[in-house]
Amino acid sequence: MSTTLIKNIGLLQTPIGSRPHGGKEQGENLKIKNAAVFARDGIIEEITEKGRLPGAFEKEDADEIIDAEGNLVTPGLVEGHTHLVFGGYRQHEIPLKLKGAGYLDILKAGGGILDTVRKTREAGFDELYEKSRGFLDEMMEMGVTACEAKSGYGLDLETEVKMLEVIKKLNEDHRMDMAATFMGAHAVPPEYKGNPDQYIEMICEKVLPVIKEKNLAEFVDVFCEEGVFDEEQSRRYLSKAKELGFSLKIHADEIEERGGSRLAGEIGAVSAEHLIAIGPKGLRAMAKAGVTAMCLPSTSFYLGKDFAPVRKMIEMGIPVATASDFNPGSCPSLNLQFVINLGYLKYKMMPEEILTAVTINPACAIGKGDLCGTLEKGKKADMVIWNAKDMEMLCYRFGSNLALATIKEGVLI
Numbered sequence: 422m423s424t425t426l427i428k429n430i431g432l433l434q435t436p437i438g439s440r441p442h443g444g445k446e447q448g449e450n451l452k453i454k455n456a457a458v459f460a461r462d463g464i465i466e467e468i469t470e471k472g473r474l475p476g477a478f479e480k481e482d483a484d485e486i487i488d489a490e491g492n493l494v495t496p497g498l499v500e501g502h503t504h505l506v507f508g509g510y511r512q513h514e515i516p517l518k519l520k521g522a523g524y525l526d527i528l529k530a531g532g533g534i535l536d537t538v539r540k541t542r543e544a545g546f547d548e549l550y551e552k553s554r555g556f557l558d559e560m561m562e563m564g565v566t567a568c569e570a571k572s573g574y575g576l577d578l579e580t581e582v583k584m585l586e587v588i589k590k591l592n593e594d595h596r597m598d599m600a601a602t603f604m605g606a607h608a609v610p611p612e613y614k615g616n617p618d619q620y621i622e623m624i625c626e627k628v629l630p631v632i633k634e635k636n637l638a639e640f641v642d643v644f645c646e647e648g649v650f651d652e653e654q655s656r657r658y659l660s661k662a663k664e665l666g667f668s669l670k671i672h673a674d675e676i677e678e679r680g681g682s683r684l685a686g687e688i689g690a691v692s693a694e695h696l697i698a699i700g701p702k703g704l705r706a707m708a709k710a711g712v713t714a715m716c717l718p719s720t721s722f723y724l725g726k727d728f729a730p731v732r733k734m735i736e737m738g739i740p741v742a743t744a745s746d747f748n749p750g751s752c753p754s755l756n757l758q759f760v761i762n763l764g765y766l767k768y769k770m771m772p773e774e775i776l777t778a779v780t781i782n783p784a785c786a787i788g789k790g791d792l793c794g795t796l797e798k799g800k801k802a803d804m805v806i807w808n809a810k811d812m813e814m815l816c817y818r819f820g821s822n823l824a825l826a827t828i829k830e831g832v833l834i
């Protein structure tokens with residue numbers, strides 16, 4: 422039994438509840454000045470305004486006492502979309518990009534994702550494990566306490582299983598709470614070049630059932646994009662995944678509008694990701710079905726693309742989450758604080774809406790809304806003490822790590 426008191430919180434700010442927040446609710450946060458949080462065995466027992474509701478912890482007799490020194494405290498950030506595990510890097514693509522080669526041109530020529538596939542197939546388990554573990558440490562230092570991680574750089578049974586086993590072991594060993602997504606339909610592998618239908622059939626018959634049997638992923642994701650997998654192929658693959666009991670995600674309308682967001686609504690996906698090129702039909706389908714929009718502004722920044730129409734989404738009541746998309750190609754950054762800055766400047770979200778987008782909404786989209794994403798009695802004592810007095814400061818300053826301390830289940834990291 423261990424207890425923690427986080428005292429002297431200048432402002433505690435948090436969304437409330439365990440379900441995705443859309444529309445007006447996206448911008449509703451609870452704000453308590455001069456707060457304190459008391460946790461027992463990693464779970465929040467009481468949140469109080471010092472002096473007004475004297476609880477047991479006013480005596481300051483907790484095993485660990487953490488002084489927030491008058492700063493802002495929020496829930497630990499939840500990273501809803503990463504391609505965390507990969508071999509090698511792709512810095513050699515930048516000169517090609519600067520000369521005008523597009524993301525999909527590089528992929529078509531056998532580079533891009535396929536380059537990382539070659540390096541991930543070659544890499545051993547330990548190498549991938551150590552590298553990804555380092556990324557998780559970095560994320561936690563920057564305030565992230567839960568994250569999603571995808572496979573999808575194997576594109577064969579053996580390597581996809583290897584990647585998901587790395588994620589599984591990291592989830593066991595590291596303090597980070599993780600959700601695993603199988604993304605076998607990330608690209609068409611060289612063995613099936615020109616035959617995406619056959620590849621989809623192969624993963625449906627030979628890979629998805631194995632991932633299920635080994636219990637290696639909760640989610641299944643597909644890259645529904647021009648020259649990768651079309652709407653019909655994505656539908657077949659996701660339908661099979663649904664039949665097997667997986668929850669669904671779609672990389673939709675990232676570069677071109679190809680029906681992915683419409684399909685997300687139709688098939689009942691938990692979230693659709695990217696959505697840079699989403700049109701009115703996709704927006705309506707997502708709003709109707711309550712699909713969360715996982716928007717990835719660092720990828721827009723890095724690819725030099727437009728930014729997803731987030732204000733429109735909020736207007737239509739679609740819950741918006743924002744995440745990094747950390748991967749070696751379109752976004753070699755795991756900095757969720759930069760995502761906060763871009764949410765403010767490019768998506769024109771309000772600070773309260775942004776906090777919802779990096780806490781409870783992604784928590785729900787990765788199946789952890791009951792455990793984390795808000796600061797409330799009964800949830801995990803996952804929080805960040807910021808080098809800031811309010812969310813406005815966090816949205817405004819960029820480039821520095823403003824997380825003074827990350828607290829994971831009541832323990833100072």
Ligand code: NIG
Nearest residue numbers: 534644672746748749750751
């Ligand atoms: O979400 N678009 C597909 N997948 C990743 C990029 C993967 C890569 O380029 O390695 C994304 O942007």
Ligand code: FE
Nearest residue numbers: 502504672746
């Ligand atoms: Fe992605």
